[in-house]
Amino acid sequence: MTFTFSLDDVAFLSSSDGAEALSRASAMTLTDSSLLKDLPELRTRYGPHEAALVETVRCRRRAVGKLAAPDSLLLSDTALQxxxxxxxxxxxxxxxxxxxxxxxxxxxxxxxxxxxxxxxxxxxxxxxxxxxxxxxxxxxxxxxxxxxxxxxxxxxxxxxxxxxxxxxxxxxxxxxxxxxxxxxxxxxxxxxxxxxxxxxxxxxxxxxxxxxxxxxxxxxxxxxxxxxxxxxxxxxxxxxxxxxxxxxxxxxxxxxxxxxxxxxxxxTSDDPDDVDDPGVDEWIVDPDGAVVRAGLVRHYGHRHGLRQLDPQIAYLTGPTVPAGERGFRVIEKVGVTEKTLRGALAAHDCGSLEILVRGLDVDPDRLRRRLKLKGSTPLALILTRIGRTGVGFLCEPAVRAPFSSS
The missing domain is CATH 3.40.50.150 (Vaccinia Virus protein VP39)
Structure with a gap:
């Protein structure tokens, strides 16, 4: 159940006494399993604001990496989301x-x-x-x-x-x-x-x-x-x-x-979008989601010297991976039936598998379970279609190309 702050809670948390209380609360575990032990101490010292203290500290911890200087902020769970x-x-x-x-x-x-x-x-x-x-x-x-x-x-x-x-x-x-x-x-x-x-x-x-x-x-x-x-x-x-x-x-x-x-x-949509004819090169690149949702896949391909696997599919391919992006080096082209995939993966001693899908109705998690991997080598599998034909590309694990130092 989500805690609801009151104006009195905010006034207390904003005060010097509240700052001291938050400092003390932040040193406590305050996990679901520890609350039965932690709450009585906070209630004794700072009631009726103990719940506000717990919520604030927990929200600050979740805000790390999202908001700057989260340890100084007052926020609720919903507001943080x-x-x-x-x-x-x-x-x-x-x-x-x-x-x-x-x-x-x-x-x-x-x-x-x-x-x-x-x-x-x-x-x-x-x-x-x-x-x-x-x-x-x-x-x-x-x-x-x-x-x-x-x-x-x-x-x-x-x-x-x-x-x-x-x-x-x-x-x-x-x-x-x-x-x-x-x-x-x-x-x-x-x-x-x-x-x-x-x-x-x-x-x-x-x-x-x-x-x-x-x-x-x-x-x-x-x-x-x-x-x-x-x-x-x-x-x-x-x-x-x-x-x-x-x-x-x-x-x-x-x-x-x-x-x-x-x-x-x-x-931007004002950038050039001419790319070479579709094909398959050494690397397959899955463009950033912002590029895909903005409908700028071809523009991205033009900028980085890539082309599409298929004109209707967002995967791109080329000789290199753009700086900062993830790419998959192609090992071999495979079919998409479970029997074919199981054989190809076994031949490469695959033990863990990242599966990416575009253009096919495939649940990656369900497929991974059905493939029953038994090897020791990590691989990646890209499932898509070229024209109306489903196709798979067995790849090395994803690598992210570093940014240049310039």
Missing amino acids: QATPTAVAAHRAADLAARHPGAVVHDVTCSIGAELMSLADADGVAGVIGSDLDEVRLAMASHNLTGRGGVQLMRADALSPASTADVVIADPGRRNARGRTFRLDDLDPPLLELLSVYAGRPLVVKCSPGLDYQMLRDRFGIDCRVQVTSLDGGVREACLWTEADDLPQRRATVLRTADGVVRAQEL
Whole structure:
């Protein structure tokens, strides 16, 4: 059951006594199995805020790697799930500052302030406003923004414009009582209402990576520029930009962390997309999910000297693997029946197998169990189709090409 913070909890956690309590709680185990032992001590010292302490410490631990300086933040489980990773928010803030120098930016669904922190830190953003209907999250945001000047917080409905800011940012909630939702009218606030309310103003809306942005154009006539962003291989969001005629129709922003540094690569629908005829080369590359979801596979292939295995399939192939990307060196081409696969894998003494599938109705986990691997060699299997024919490629384990030192 999810714990619900009160304003009293936030006030306590933000105080010097709360900071001391959090320091003491952070030294405790606070796992599900240890709570029966840990809670009585916290209740004796800090009741009635013991549950808030436990929730805060556990959320901070889960936020490591997602949010910057998580040990200083106040956040809830739901707010943490919804928060934009700092690397993504920082890249967007720099993008906004470059496109709208000297702008005031208003996050109308600011929650605990994850986006606001990056906006406040960005060079070129003149002012930052955050608003939300949830008073508890606003109180958390106020704490989280400590030390960052020039940020104004207010309680306001995202569908009732409360500022004349140059740029508006919104992140509609994608969860309801039934769990995660992908219906446009189930978002909170509803996406189409949000776009209508801020029509004529530069608006940036963070949406689910699975958003059917083409449907927005075809069915509703909404002219948005789309940016799909991934971080370290996971697609994080599809972002809609309005009043942005200078931007390409589609962008894929690929963020990768290497040696503590976040590197960005961007592809757009304005880039060239001519590639050589389909075929099979030494390496097979599975493009980043942001590239695939933005429909920029051929553009990616052109940039890196790759071609497709099949014009309708997102796998690419070539003589090398692009810097920072995963590639699979092909050992042999095989059939896709279980009998054929079992024989090929046994011949290569396969004991563990990574399976990738595109274009075929195959459950990788179920197939792996049915193959009954008994060897000792790790391999990879790529299952796809060329034309209408299913085909497999038995490969060496995936390798990631290093970034160049330049």
